[in-house]
Amino acid sequence: MNKIILQDCPICASKDTACIFTPGRAQIEQFKSLSEKKYSGAMDGWTEVLSLKVLRCQKCFHVWHNEVPALPELIQMYSGSSKREGAKKHELSDERRAYIRSEMGFLRASCPARRPLELLDYGSGRGHWIQGALDAGFGKVYAYDPSFERLSAAPEDARITKTNDLKDFQKTFDAINCEQVFEHVLSPVEELSALRRLASAETVLRISVPLVRGEDPAALMGTFPFKDEVVHILSPFEHLHGFSRKSFGILLERAGLKPVRPGLASGLKYPRQMGRVLLGKSNFNLVRFANP
Ligand SMILES: [Zn+2]
Numbered sequence: 001m002n003k004i005i006l007q008d009c010p011i012c013a014s015k016d017t018a019c020i021f022t023p024g025r026a027q028i029e030q031f032k033s034l035s036e037k038k039y040s041g042a043m044d045g046w047t048e049v050l051s052l053k054v055l056r057c058q059k060c061f062h063v064w065h066n067e068v069p070a071l072p073e074l075i076q077m078y079s080g081s082s083k084r085e086g087a088k089k090h091e092l093s094d095e096r097r098a099y100i101r102s103e104m105g106f107l108r109a110s111c112p113a114r115r116p117l118e119l120l121d122y123g124s125g126r127g128h129w130i131q132g133a134l135d136a137g138f139g140k141v142y143a144y145d146p147s148f149e150r151l152s153a154a155p156e157d158a159r160i161t162k163t164n165d166l167k168d169f170q171k172t173f174d175a176i177n178c179e180q181v182f183e184h185v186l187s188p189v190e191e192l193s194a195l196r197r198l199a200s201a202e203t204v205l206r207i208s209v210p211l212v213r214g215e216d217p218a219a220l221m222g223t224f225p226f227k228d229e230v231v232h233i234l235s236p237f238e239h240l241h242g243f244s245r246k247s248f249g250i251l252l253e254r255a256g257l258k259p260v261r262p263g264l265a266s267g268l269k270y271p272r273q274m275g276r277v278l279l280g281k282s283n284f285n286l287v288r289f290a291n292p
Pocket residue numbers: 009010011012013014057058059060061062247
């Protein structure tokens with residue numbers, strides 16, 4: 001297999017890094033059982049090539065896997081996971097469905113009014129968010145996922161377009177949703193920079209990533225790679241990155257987004273979004289960065 005070594009901080013590029021985790025025999029055994037239990041054996045033999053070491057940036061507190069598989073192996077791993085999930089029907093709880101719909105409602109209401117609004121769900125997985133976007137009133141939704149198996153499992157509808165190749169899209173979208181995507185990709189900065197091609201200055205971008213909390217490496221890595229049914233924030237090798245608040249902000253800026261100062265100028269530039277923030281109907285995060 002081909003591996004990629006990420007030595008310097010993949011977010012802020014600092015060389016000031018520390019190794020906070022080297023696996024012992026028990027964690028290597030657990031990794032092998034993860035391969036078997038969750039990925040139909042797609043990661044068998046990987047520990048002979050990949051060290052499972054975890055590094056942390058001393059500048060922005062980002063954490064990441066030092067050695068990661070190349071894209072073809074990652075796609076093969078996701079296919080192994082889909083094979084596993086395909087057997088059981090993946091149903092959402094009513095609570096989760098309501099949450100997704102409400103997040104998509106916020107997003108739709110934050111877009112400049114134009115009908116029908118078009119949304120790109122970047123990293124659409126099994127399509128729970130495209131369904132939520134349609135339920136919340138988006139007119140057309142586009143699902144992008146590199147895994148063909150996951151796209152096939154997503155809902156079918158005349159208002160849905162699916163692709164596993166972004167070159168298919170030569171347009172910009174009213175809204176782009178990235179639900180827990182950037183912790184999965186090899187190079188978040190490159191990927192978000194490339195995604196800006198599909199966004200205009202008016203596009204509203206929603207990004208969610210899990211945040212690493214706490215400074216203590218022993219507490220952070222104590223449950224790696226999983227504990228009971230809960231997988232770790234750096235679950236190998238689905239999650240390649242663990243963001244801190246600081247590294248997430250640096251990701252946005254290095255990808256070319258510009259921080260917006262709260263005040264009259266941003267209120268005039270983004271009246272609809274800012275109005276919703278002042279009314280308590282939206283989150284200020286939606287207007288903290290602009291796409292110049
Ligand atoms: Zn860093």
